[in-house]
Amino acid sequence: MRRLPWARTVFWLYVATLMLPILWMFGMSIRPNEDILGSFSLIPERVTFDNYATFFGETSWYSSYLNSIIYTSLNAVMSLIVALPAAYAFSRFRFAGDKHLFFWLLTNRMAPPAVFLLPFFQIYQSVGLFDTHLGVAIAHMLFNVPLAVWILEGFMSGIPREIDETAAIDGYSLPRFFIRIFLPMIRSAIGVTAFFCFMFSWVELLIARTITSVNAKPIAASMTRTVSAAGVDWGLLATAGVLTIVPGAIVIWFVRNYIAKGFAMGRV
Amino acid sequence: MTDQTTVAQSPAGAAEPAPPPAKGAKDTRVDARPKNNRAWWLVLPVVVSVAFTAVIPLMTVVNYSVQDVFSPSERIFVGLEWFREIARDPEVRGAFVRTLLFSAQVLLIEIPLGVAIAVAMPRRGVSVSVALVLVALPLLIPWNVVGTIWQIFARGDIGLGGWAINNVLGVNFNYTLDSTDAWLTVLVMDVWHWTPLVALLAYAGLRSIPQPYFQAAQIDGASAWATFRHIQLPRLRGVLTIAILLRFMDSFMIYTEPFVVTGGGPGNATSFLSILLSKIAVGQFDLGPAGAFSLLYFLFVQVLCYVFFTVLTKSGR
DSSP: OOOOTTHHHHHHHHHHHHHHHHHHHHHHHTSOHHHHHHOOOSSOSSOOOHHHHHHHHOHHHHHHHHHHHHHHHHHHHHHHHHHHHHHHHHHHOBOTTHHHHHHHHHHHHTSOHHHHHHHHHHHHHHTTOTTOHHHHHHHHHHHHHHHHHHHHHHHHHTSOTHHHHHHHHTTOOHHHHIIIIIHHHTHHHHHHHHHHHHHHHHHOOHHHHHTOSSTTOOHHHHGGGGEETTEEOHHHHHHHHHHHHHHHHHHHHHHHHHHHHHHHHSOO | OHHHHHHHHHHHHHTSOOOOOOTTHHHHHHHHSOBOGGGHHHHHHHHHHHIIIIIHHHHHHHHHHTEEEEETTEEEEOTTHHHHHHHHOHHHHHHHHHHHHHHHHHHHHHHHHHHHHHHHSOOSSHHHHHHHHHHHGGGGSOHHHHHHHHHHHTOTTTOHHHHHHHHTSOOOOOTTTOHHHHHHHHHHHHHHHHHHHHHHHHHHHHHTSOHHHHHHHHHTTOOHHHHIIIIIHHHTHHHHHHHHHHHHHHHHTOOHHHHHHTTTOSTTTTOOHHHHHHIIIIISOOHHHHHHHHHHHHHHHHHHHHHHHHHHHHTTO
């Protein structure tokens, strides 16, 4: 397809602008604090990895990093397990109240998270899910399950129903067909959905912070610790910030090929 | 086993983008699905999980909203009193107008910008992967880290952005003191953070347009603009509907990023609805008003989303 001659230049300029704040934060994470606050310079005058050493030297830092990874992965798996059969039902059958149910699911994606803070705090405490990885993973299903159903339904509707019928004639039961044939066919859809679940759970802080205290505390909540009576530890704050970007960058590298292909098939 | 191989061949075909359905084709697909109420068993897990994460908490909120809670044992039923109070509260109204204005600006900037970026994105080669990963990167950053990045970047003394505005452009810029600067910082931050989502969605939409469309346009001698206006843009309706809905919802519920950068200030210049709500709910622990506030907030988002959705999907037919 045709592209304007200067499109390439403009695009890479945009990407450079996009990277600038991130690179700046990275630059800050490898400077000593005196240099950050002392004199302004584009390139760090002295490079130090002390902040990174501090981060990985303290249990409370890297354990909260692990916490985030655990509940995020758990959430992605649980959301997919719950959403897959539902998306299949929505794409293949008509049943009483299906349209209303579909829209109702989506409305939960529209709920401002601040609305749920108080009840979440009380409910999760009373059922013993407070400050557990499972608790956060379940709480994040609030916005990930509707999204997963929505994306998967779009993908599944793109697959002709004749395949289901052929498999039924060949003697496949529904569960066996679903696991042996259907799931491998929508691999890319599952990849894209898992990516979105991971993304939304990884970036969410408000709910995760509200229903955790120590054992399942997310990395993002630990970052508030850098503010002390002595002021903000900018170097350590920037270091934690840089490290929270890494898992996302890795995940997106793996699903990069699915994104364009997958998006186009699905409803998203 | 032979059956399996015949079926197993089809994934290759299924991986291709589905051919674009003709107008009205969607309805015939809906009708072709068999009616089967046992499908409810398949959606049951979703209903149960959403009931636990959404319905029960929401009922608790409804419960708060009609009561004056002094302590767990002392509560008085007050009916719709809190709703009236919240709807009349000048602070809530101020935050409402501010949030609406913010969402409008976000949509007006991010949607056209995102489409433009998608059009300019590379189409083949290694640069596609690199472009996708780099463009998507801001989306994978935890929201409070986004706030932290901009808190640092926009500062006049230690941040490149703030420093450049103050010393290169010579404009006095300080987002902690000046309300316009604070607003602009939050707006630029949101554009930086979320335009990539619109760009990725639009890019996926563009990729799904079959090549013959462009060849036909080329034969007709259509200009780049005409190709965009009459071939690409109409094809983007579906993805743009989603982009607009998602961007509206999320910008209207924005909390973490402005909370980290400005904390709602200076004064109440960037105090959006969610910031005000969490101040009432968690800060002051006023359960009744917070409950009523939550419900009105939720209702408004839903109604507006429904209007957007209806307008966007109906206008093209």
